C-alpha cells in the first residue's frame with residue numbers, strides 16, 4: 001500500500017513549503033482522501049475564518065489506493081470552508097490528476113495564504129514549485145491546462161484548475177481537470193481563485209510499492225468482475241449518466257421551471273438515446289471514454305452540431321447538465337444542453353447552480369419581477 005506518500009503544507013503568502021509523512025495513526029483513523037482531508041481542515045483552519053480570506057485552507061488529495069492497481073480510484077478530492085454555504089466544502093472529480101499527484105509523491109496538499117499575483121503549483125517527483133501564472137490567468141479551464149503543458153514542455157502533466165468563474169469569485173465555481181471532470185458544488189474553484197491559485201499541476205514517475213501484488217491483483221479482479229457485471233454500470237458504459245435523468249423524468253421525479261413542475265414534457269430531444277446518437281454522429285462508434293483505471297467508462301464525447309458553438313468538442317453531458325439546461329429551464333433541446341454543458345466546463349462553473357439560477361430568473365421574468373431592463377434586453381420567457 002502506498003503509505004509513503006506525503007502531505008505538503010504550502011503557504012502562498014510566504015512561499016514556504018513543508019513536506020511531512022502522513023502519521024500512521026491518522027491513516028488508521030481517516031484512511032485518506034475525504035476522510036483525512038476533513039481531519040486536516042479541522043486542524044489547520046481558524047474557527048470563523050472568511051472562506052475567501054487567506055486563513056481558509058484548501059486541501060487537494062487522492063485516496064489511499066489512488067494510482068495502485070485498484071479499480072475506480074481515479075477521484076481527486078477538494079475540501080475547504082465553503083464560500084457558498086459557510087460550512088464544509090467538499091467536491092470530487094474523476095480524470096487523471098490524483099494518480100499523477102500520487103506518482104509525484106503526494107496524497108494531500110494543504111494550501112493556505114494568498115499569492116501576490118496569479119500562480120500555479122508544480123508538483124514533480126517529491127518537489128513542489130510555485131510558478132508564475134499571470135500569463136495563464138483569464139484562460140478557460142481547458143486552455144489553461146494546455147498552457148501549463150506548454151509552459152512545462154511536458155504533454156503528460158495533469159492539472160486541476162479554476163476557470164474564469166473561480167478567478168472572478170463566483171461562489172459556485174468548480175475545480176476542473178481534463179475537459180469536463182468537475183469538482184462541483186460548494187465553490188472550491190472560488191476558494192482557489194481567492195488565493196490567486198490558478199492551478200495545481202502534477203507529473204510523477206515514482207513507484208508505488210504494493211506489499212502483496214499478486215493478492216492485490218486477484219482481489220481487484222473480483223472487484224472488477226462485480227463492477228462490469230452490474231446492469232447499472234453496463235448502461236452507464238453505453239449511455240453515460242443521462243439515463244438517470246431520462247428514467248427519473250419518466251416518473252416525474254425531476255425539477256422543472258424553477259421547481260414549479262416535477263416533469264419535463266416533450267423531452268425526446270434530450271433523452272439519453274438521442275444524446276448518444278449525436279455523440280455517435282459526431283465522434284464515431286467508440287465515443288465513450290473513462291477515468292484512470294475505471295471499467296465503467298461513463299464519459300461520452302461529442303461535438304456541438306449547431307448554433308454559435310457548432311463544431312466545439314466537449315465531454316458528457318452528465319445527467320446534471322441534462323437536468324440543468326434541459327429540464328430545469330424547460331428547454332428540452334439537445335443543442336441547448338450540449339452548449340450549456342460546454343460553457344460551464346469552459347468557465348469552470350457548477351452546472352446545477354447555473355441551471356437553477358437561470359430557471360429562477362426565467363420565472364421572475366414571467367412574473368414581471370424582473371424585466372428586459374434588468375436583463376439587458378434578453379427575453380427570458
Ligand code: SF4
Pocket residue numbers: 072074094095289290291294295296297298299
Ligand atoms: S469513468 Fe465514470 S464511473 Fe468511472 S471514475 Fe470516471 S466518472 Fe466515475
